[in-house]
Amino acid sequence: MPGRRLSPHRDDVRIALAGLLGGLLLWGAGLDTRPATEDLVLWAGRWPVLLPLTVTAGCELLRRTHPRTGLLIGGAALTLDTVTQGSLVTVVMFTDLVYAAVLYGPPATARRVLWISGLLTVLGTIVPIALWRKPEALLIGVVIGVVAFTPGATGWVVRNHRDAAEAARLRAEQTALLAEIDRVQAVTAERARMARELHDMVANHLSAIAIHSTAALSLDDPDTSQQALGVIRENSVEGLAEMRRLIGILRDSSGDTEPAAAPTLDGLGALVDHARANGLDVQLDRTHTALPAPVELAAYRIVQESLTNALKHASPGRVTVSLVQRDHALDVCVRSPFGGVRDDGPRAPGSGAGLIGMRERVALLHGTFEAGPEGGPTGGAADSGTGGTWAVRATFPITEGETA
Template sequence: MIAAAAIPRAARTPRGPRPHRDDVLVAAAGAAGGLLLWAFELNSRPLWQTGPRWLVLLPLAAMCLATLSRRFGQPYPLLLGTVAEVADLTVGSLLATMVLFTDVLYAAVLYGSARLSRTVLRTSVVVSVLVSAGLLIAFRNPEMLLVGAACAGVLVVPTTSGEMIRNHRDKAAAERLRAEQTALLAELDRKQAVGAERARMARELHDVVANHLSAIAIHSTAALSFPEPGAGGATRDALGVIRENSVQGLAEMRRLIGLLRNADGPEEPTATPSLEGLEALLRRARAMAGDGRTFALADHRPRGERLPAPVELAAYRVVQEAVTNALKHAAPGAVTVALDRDAARPDTLGIRVRSPLGDTPVDDGAPRAPGAGAGLVGMRERVELLEGELTAGPADGAAGERVWQVHAVLPAPHEAEPAVDGSAADGSARRPGKHGTSEKHEKREPERDR
């Protein structure tokens, strides 16, 4: 008993196909109408006078059973209905039985196999013609043609209607299949076009940008190999910074070229920058500044904390772009990079980069480093892919001075939580859960070209 109770009910009692609700209603209406006609003796005269009157109800019951199963199990419902109709004509025909038989014929053509549909349609036409011709020859009375027309109405009309609806249904299914195939071909064409464009971009980057970076790295290395002419320490340091940045840029360019060429691979290689590389990033920034600007990192996160790969990559890119903008535009002073977790929102990572603005307005026409304004757009897109928040613009510093602040908040559950798929490197895969996803744009105060 215990073992039997543990087995699910669906496994203990498998059920076959069930009658459709409309078929149940049709069978019930036919049975009720037949009983009403039988009660008022509104049935045709039987071929012989012997036998009880209730025999006419047996073909009616069989026809109702065939109606219940008309959508499945063909041709058996058709065979049962045909036998019931022949019996009905023998013992005294009820109009309800004949009407149900026309529905069984219609269903056999519509729901049966293609071979059965063709056979029923041809047979109905042949039987109608034979009955009409036989009655006309036997009785030699033109009025027998009316009986043949009635026979055609019972046999040919429902089968022809079923064939027309079946053809329409098959045509609609073929059109849907054709539309799906067209959409699939269009998607394949789009992927091929995207792949060709990615390959073209990879070739352009390799032939133009990567070659220039390689030339810079080679020439800076050659310059470092020459002996110092007197006090050339600053020159050698500058050459060292040029070489280090060109080599790193060349490595990033090669990684990007490989990403563009590998269209079927992951959207980002596994060896991507992370927050562990911020110290090296700031060290290079200090070497490139050399004009009184300092760079400091304040990491207030728990020691040894690991974040999902998309979050680490986005955070690194935000800091990298903000530091690059500080090298281009910031006044002399301290550039600070702070990472922390808000106590009120422990599942988020806060990134704050501040650089001094100075007393000179930004848009005063003074010469400045070139910029296309794409840096802020790129940062915003990376943050929005993770459903985070980003603000960028002038702000008040700790001592009341004016600073340019880039503040980003990223949803950052711990690595153990399955909220972020680590296989995606730029957040374009499955997004993490929404932790304060209100969208913020840069402040519309006067901006530097970043």
């Protein structure tokens, strides 16, 4: 068996020494299992008793490491013991070898020992009765049952309990491992969700602040600077409010701060007006009815992030937002010009987290998402007549009956 010990277990060494010393004490006290005048005693004297005793004690060293070998040698020693005056300790140690062979041996060996010992017990009961026709003949079957079958059956019961305990331990470890995996996945999913919410709720305000503050610092025009400062203040106040609501969601119950309701597509008008106030030329076109709340939230966030990206990166021109509901799906598409040269101020840097968040939102609802140039570098020209069009497309499946 893999991983089996090569050296005897220390408990087996103790058992072997105890058996040998106990047998020597009984031998020294003259306590043999058969009298010296018995006809079956073929060897004269008491010294031959020590040979099977010593061999059986040595087999005890193999009871865990090589249980089959120990049982075979022990059986031969027990057979030898029957032609001497005999030692009770030799018989007792043999019963332990049977027990160990069933408990520590391979499953096939355990079953084989149990079947053989049971068969010997039955034969030892039936054959003597059939031959001798005496009730005393039953003692042979009883002795065989006590010496061979009983320790084997005991080892089988203990082995089953041990295997059941090991299986229960493994199931407990697997359950704990699965629970830990679920916990890690839940924490990761929650962190990703909060990252998306934080990005979507605050990034558009911070992007507007960054762009207009840069414009206010770079343009020597009091009116333009005043207008930029007004936009900066408006976005900073709204961003702070969004941040407070997000903190309320994290705390779950923050006393005076209640978590904000999830935005819906009814708020797209206000979202587009806010983008226009930040300087975007936005056209909104939508044809849809009531949708499931998760779809409305995801679609709203897709449009919000797309407008934020257009504010930061788009070339001058019109940004179109369209939402079209089909039989079992909602199509969201946001197109913005790109590739031209901006002449209305600097752009804000981007990290790419917005596209990752949009893709994750769509994947959670088993939809499809793509973002990239539309029509190639020279196709799909924007209003400015230069560059191309950047398109963000998302499709959300709608199961029948969910739109009510």
